[in-house]
Amino acid sequence: MNEALRRWLRAVAGLAAGGATGLATLPLTPLVAVSLLPPLPAWRRRVLAAAGRLADVERARLARFLGEPAPTGAPGPGAFGYVAARLGPAVLGVLVLAALLAGVVYASMLLWLWFVAPDDPVTVLSSGVGGVLLLFLAVHGVLAVSTLEVQLARRFFGPGTQRAMQRRIDELAASRAGVVEAVHDERRRIERDLHDGVQQRLVALGMLLGRARRHGDQADELLAQAVAETRQALAELREVAWRVYPAVLDEAGLPAALESVAERAPLPVVLEYAVPEPAPRAVETVAYFVVSEAVTNAVKHSGAGRVTVTLERDGDRLTVTVTDDGKGGADPGGGGLTGLARRVAALDGVLGVASPPGGPTTVRAELPCG
Template identity: 55%
Template sequence: MRVVAEGLRVAAAVTAGAVTALAELVFLVLTLPFLGHPNVLASARRLARLEARRLRLDTSHLDALEEARGGRAARYLAARVPVGVLGGLVIALLVAGVKVAVPLLAAWTAGRPFDGMDPTPPLVAYILTGGFVLLFLDLSGVAGVHALERRLAVRLLGPDPTEKLQRRITELAESRAGIVAAVDSERRRIERDLHDGLQQRLVALSMLIGRSRRGRPELLEQAHAEAQHALAELREVAWRVYPSGLDSLGLGEALAGVAERSSVPVTVDCRLPERPPMAVETAAYFVVCEAVTNAAKHAGAAAITVAVHKEGAAVVVRVRDDGSGGARPTGGGLSGLARRVAALDGHFEVDSPAGGPTTVMAVLPCG
């Protein structure tokens, strides 16, 4: 059913393209003496944008390109006129074939001759074979014209390859700087955790042991409890640095550990047909970990849901909480996650209106 719907959409796009090609031909002929005028270029740009939308292509860059280079949209319109006319001829042949095939099938199904021809077995076989071959060629022509139109639009309206390369270099430089900043921020947080938590407990433990050695044996039990707390905090800090279970048990079990340690109920739904690359697993884990921590500490959430699944060649991570919302994507933790995801060429998004709920989503390519 989906294939049929897509075929009908392509045929409709090619038909519309044939109509707009004739209109654009008239536009180009009438405006030929004025092609350098800004109003003519603006009209050509609007027509090119309509064509790009018909072909389901991105048009966000079209204004900048046209302003920078002048009549690029006009050149595209001139180049696509013959392609649109070709598409119109292919659709006309398809319609003509249907107009012949439908009465023929209706007559022969009722047992009547069609145009003086009786439905004998050799004639039926000949007509069916020829009809299927012509239908196949015509449908291939429709698909070919549509693909040619898209290729032409991408070639003439798309970003310049040099500009794309420069933009990519800029993105890589920014992501590298972001990674360095994220690593430094994580180191500072680990130092604070060790200094403010674990170090204080170890100092207290040392004092208790010293006092017990001076004739206060009842303090040994308290020292033992402090040692247990210190070990628990040390495990927590080590787990935040890198969860050891991620390597051996996989992402699902590691996220189950996050849910167990959370002070807020967390529901985890991790459905991956196979283990993704280690870098993707690590990024997905830290996205969930940071989002759960923020929801528990800052949002006052009562419930958190985590969903991890595969969409095409990417792993999609969604964390949703019912807290107060208002999370800022530019905050320290979330901005660090955005940089981590960007380093994998992924997409990171935070939706947190005032009053909630908050949804954190990361799309991590596996290729």
């Protein structure tokens, strides 16, 4: 609720600033139109440069108040068209703000007009109710005009259809290459775990059984060691299988899988799960591996005493946050985090790592659920 109120107040400030810049747009609009017609006036460059500077101011305003990223680069034809089309939304924004102010004034009459005109309740009620209605419409009008401003900026400053499609193709090609590389890295890690762990256990087990056959007087002791090696090999094999894919994810869902991660960790892991409805299985799988890898890194490298895992879903977006109180300094380009970034990118998600020296380290993944 507080964040929504802050966004609305920023939108009000953005419309107010837009009304001010609209005053500068008013004289430039006909000048830009004339500058684009033949024969070209000698002052065309100055007019178009002024239009470009005004467009830069507008883009900065949109980025500051309405959350619309401001494109960079030299002003192009889109800046001229935007200046010509900007006047309408600017006037509309001023009118909405005026209606908002009038709504506040008239709505407040329900509180104080009784003392001024106690014998005229009809006037008090009609003025107050009309003010409340006007205030309600103006509040929503602020959001509507803000959305119009953003769409207008995207229309003139955003990439064209062909460019946007090409960028999307490049992103998909890069994410596919990243997924292939992540699969290869995972296979190499599994092979290393099997070779250095389970395989060595099985070799030791075979040697113990061979010695037990040759030395009957030490058979009991050697067989006891063999049983211990067998248990350890099974535990390591189970660990490798768990890293490949946790069966509990299919059997009991993501909460149970994350609880198992918390139980297996050698340090306290606090799990905060606020997901009202399950996400798609592919999203839950990536969320699980994000948590598992982040907790593993915290155990191995951070020197943390506590890890907090938070999962939240807002509409069609699942946010996974893993924070530890360790020493910080994690390298986002490390093998494990790079593999996670590729997994997340394969779902059009975003992975961020914040790990200043001294900590804390926060790994945050935003996964689309649509």
